Amino acid sequence: MTLTEIGKRAKETAGVLGILSSDKKNEGLRAAAAALLEGEEDILTANQEDVIQATINGMSAGMIDRLELTPSRIEAMADGLISVAVLEDPVGEVISMKARPNGLTIGQKRVPMGVIGIIYEARPNVTADAFGLCFKSGNCVILKGGSDALESNKAIVKCLRAGLKNAGFPEDSVQLITDTDRAVTKEFMRLHDYVDVLIPRGGAGLIRSVVENSTVPVIETGTGNCHIFVDETADYKMALDIIFNAKTQRIGVCNACESLVIHRNIAEEFLPLLKARLDEKQVEVRADEEACRIVPAFVPAAAEDWGTEYLDYILSLKLVDSIDEAIAHINRYNTKHSEAIITSDYANAQKFLNEIDAAAVYVNASTRFTDGFEFGFGAEIGISTQKLHARGPMGLKELTTTKYIIYGNGQVRP
Amino acid sequence: MTLTEIGKRAKETAGVLGILSSDKKNEGLRAAAAALLEGEEDILTANQEDVIQATINGMSAGMIDRLELTPSRIEAMADGLISVAVLEDPVGEVISMKARPNGLTIGQKRVPMGVIGIIYEARPNVTADAFGLCFKSGNCVILKGGSDALESNKAIVKCLRAGLKNAGFPEDSVQLITDTDRAVTKEFMRLHDYVDVLIPRGGAGLIRSVVENSTVPVIETGTGNCHIFVDETADYKMALDIIFNAKTQRIGVCNACESLVIHRNIAEEFLPLLKARLDEKQVEVRADEEACRIVPAFVPAAAEDWGTEYLDYILSLKLVDSIDEAIAHINRYNTKHSEAIITSDYANAQKFLNEIDAAAVYVNASTRFTDGFEFGFGAEIGISTQKLHARGPMGLKELTTTKYIIYGNGQVRP
Incomplete structure (x- = not known):
């Protein structure tokens, strides 16, 4: 599939996710969690491929430990999805609503971003975590993980999609870019017709590259001196x-x-x-x-x-x-x-x-x-170090935007 | 002056503006307004240069009307600054503050962005308007106006800076990029070490160019189908x-x-x-x-x-x-x-x-x-059509960000 096709599918699916009730979204998260547990064996097999390849490539023992999955780590991923289901849904909250002198009632309502892109280098558990937070906040997510964890990420995303599909939710709620070519990653950063925000999670080099190349609005995360x-x-x-x-x-x-x-x-x-x-x-x-x-x-x-x-x-x-x-x-x-x-x-x-x-x-x-859990958000997608949109730990609320809803009864502008 | 020098000056000045009280900022706005009226003759002379050049260049009558300044239009600019002084200052508001179970008190406080870049094609009155909104919200502004209005913008900024300086405020609160070379504009879009946000105001071509080239976070404004x-x-x-x-x-x-x-x-x-x-x-x-x-x-x-x-x-x-x-x-x-x-x-x-x-x-x-005045904001810097940070009409509040302020008494993380 080309990136444009992935983008189109995400955008179409975003329209569906954006109007799901919290109950329905929580049902989807639980179905995805169950599918992770059912797929444990496939995920472990795929992960072993990544671990063997990483060992051949001379990855350090510490890094291999971060890469390696175990039954209990898969259980923790599933538990993570369940715990997101329990969190309050930010979507639909009307932050303010006021009557204007001309009788218009103008409200500001929290709505999903639409399509969120995440580029990450970290451990494969980010794959499930990021999906969970995006899904709960009514967003489609397109993931681009590190090549070291490719097989693991593919297996995890396969499970999540199967779980969603079986429960009657669109499987394109989560898509993984599997092409590890750097040119594809750069193309992803320029997919602004389909992606509403891009969140890089990783080292300073990754974040610099995203800031330099992206035409999609970016939330910078991370480095802390x-x-x-x-x-x-x-x-x-x-x-x-x-x-x-x-x-x-x-x-x-x-x-x-x-x-x-x-x-x-x-x-x-x-x-x-x-x-x-x-x-x-x-x-x-x-x-x-x-x-x-x-x-x-x-x-x-x-x-x-x-x-x-x-x-x-x-x-x-x-x-x-x-x-x-x-x-x-x-x-x-x-x-x-x-x-x-x-x-x-x-x-x-x-x-x-x-x-x-x-x-x-x-x-x-x-x-x-400085951490989403310590701040009481119950979750964290990253820590923003930029000033636009979100600053500091980002939870579900930071994955939403607002729209003005205006109730009139025939008002025209004089 | 190079763009880097302009950026450095803005960043230094932002530290000063960011902690001025509302009373002081209003005093600065009134001083700048008075200076515009005092400089009327210089502004009109400079504007006539632009108008003559535009006529030679074959600009349409409608466009020339937008470009041309009159004593009453200059008065309107000054009045605009006064009316911004009357608006409520968003800076310093603590949006939320909660105690955590460990005794930490975590608040989220509205603070200025720092340095705002504005690239615009429109009428010279934008120069004074944009300065007023940025100054009131505690931000430094770097302006890059259209080349058709260069002499007018130079004269206006000169007045604003003189007014600020005479009243004891840093004149670098507002700086104008006078080099009309397109390469300079592109360099401005990549000045992310000094500029916190870039707001393009103008036609679809300008906005596309900024989105394509900027490494500074951008707020897209404008086109409406x-x-x-x-x-x-x-x-x-x-x-x-x-x-x-x-x-x-x-x-x-x-x-x-x-x-x-x-x-x-x-x-x-x-x-x-x-x-x-x-x-x-x-x-x-x-x-x-x-x-x-x-x-x-x-x-x-x-x-x-x-x-x-x-x-x-x-x-x-x-x-x-x-x-x-x-x-x-x-x-x-x-x-x-x-x-x-x-x-x-x-x-x-x-x-x-x-x-x-x-x-x-x-x-x-x-x-x-859909307009900042009609929505009751009392001002408008543009209408955001993107989802990050601000969506819809942007007033003073949208020129601010937040920071977390945390009061402890010795807490460490277990």
Whole structure:
């Protein structure tokens, strides 16, 4: 099938999904979940093909672990679909409705986007997750997964489609692009006649490529060069706990802390405590000259450290003279993801919240909370680091748009 | 100045504008308005240069009228800035704030976008209007106007900047790109390191070029192939009044009606009445075969008529057997702008509102109401026909984004 055919089918199907009731959509999700469990053997067989090929290709053990499926991981995918069925459906909510002086009643109603494209590199479970969130929000989805997981993704999508079809839902609610040619991926990014929004999920390279090439509106997700600023009035214990959590609780994620900014007035006291705490996990600290003088075990930072998302047991560290200097530094080097201040000072807390340019700004808490589940959305399709449409964690609501509905009784414009 | 320098200045200034109080921003708008009036003579002189050049270039009289400024038009620009000062400031509103089970309080706060780019072809008054809306919403604006109005735009921006500067505001709140080279315009579209959103205002060609070339997130505005469906239960007088208004009240605008869809059951009765009414303004009707049989004075429609935005005293007309056929036809050919049904039937009104895919869907009213002022926003920067971020008329609120503000007391992620 050509991409245009895939796009046409999606667009046609979007018209059907867009007006399904929540009850019907939940029925479809449960049917798809059941089909995943029934297809377990086929999915595992296909996944083994991917794993064998990845081993031949020399993929690292960690990456193979992310790729490999087990009966319990397939069960978790099915459970994920059921848990999306339980969530509140955002579609149909009328956000506002007001009468105009001329008697027109103008309302703004939440409706599905239509067709959502998702390009991802990650684990095969994203295939089922992304389908579930799009389906629940009344959207068709076109998936383009990584070539390493192609056979697994094909098997998963086959099950989802069969489950939908048997339950009387359009199987084209979810389609997978199976051509791994890069030219096809680029063509997908230019399918704006059929795709309403494109969400890339993956590393910085993938996201850059989508932003560069796409004519479909894009929601940028992902990279996080997240900072924690320790103000001079910070509670040291709180600061140490939060830094330790934000850096080491899970290192490979976008909301992990990558850089510390410390008020110079507390450096002599605080840095040795910090060193001791980070040593528990052998975290390497790349610090500016003065900090290295205070703690000689710190590694001197190079200029490129300030802008680096390590995703590793490494942190950069800079001393500053004031909150203004801290804010300027963070706004210069951050990726607009998540930033935190640790402080006891009311004015500085408010100033940081107001002046930091990021999707999520914290006072006295770990940056690791930037997450759809932690924010109470019950789901997450990604974390937007752009300003258009959605900013921060995106749940079901962020997969919808609005339309104005206007009730008249013959009004014409004077 | 290079585009990168312009971008850097805008980004720096955005940090200043983003935290100004409403009172301060209103003061800036009033200062800019006063400066426009003071600079009247310079603006008129510059505008005459543009008008003379346009005359030499053979511009039509209608276009020259749009280009030409008069003392009263300059006064209207200044009044426009004052009226924006009176509007409510969307920045700083906390849309929601909830406590999480772990004690975190998570709020979502409206903040400026940062730097807004506007590429426009239209009249020079857009220069002042766009500045006013961006400034009030705390955004820096970089303007790229049409080359026909270059001298006028330069003079207007010079006044605005001088007014801001004299009142103690950063003059780089508004910058104009004066290089008319097309390569520069393309470079502007790729300035995503500095520009947060790009809004093209103009014809279909301009908008297509921006969508094709931009790496900055774009809000598509504009083209409207708007339909009115006359259901079999329609009140004929209401239908005729609305069609006449939507087609002829102003022909060159995106919310004008371009196509009629009429239920076949009423065609014999309704079409002659329609013909008589549209004859008052010599509207040409390009109709399908059966409609032409009923009213021989109708012109046979070609296939391309269904997708054409005439912006003229021309309408296409198609007969259908059912509301489903009407909806399918409209969803196929519309540009997702504004669509109306004229009906007395409850179920059909609801069905049309639900199933039509457009920014604004009307029951028993003219499509001409799709407009920021008519919707009660008090202002309009354009009408979005895309689904991401904003859909339909865009006022001050649509020039903002949100950020999550999170108040903690030491929370770490388990």
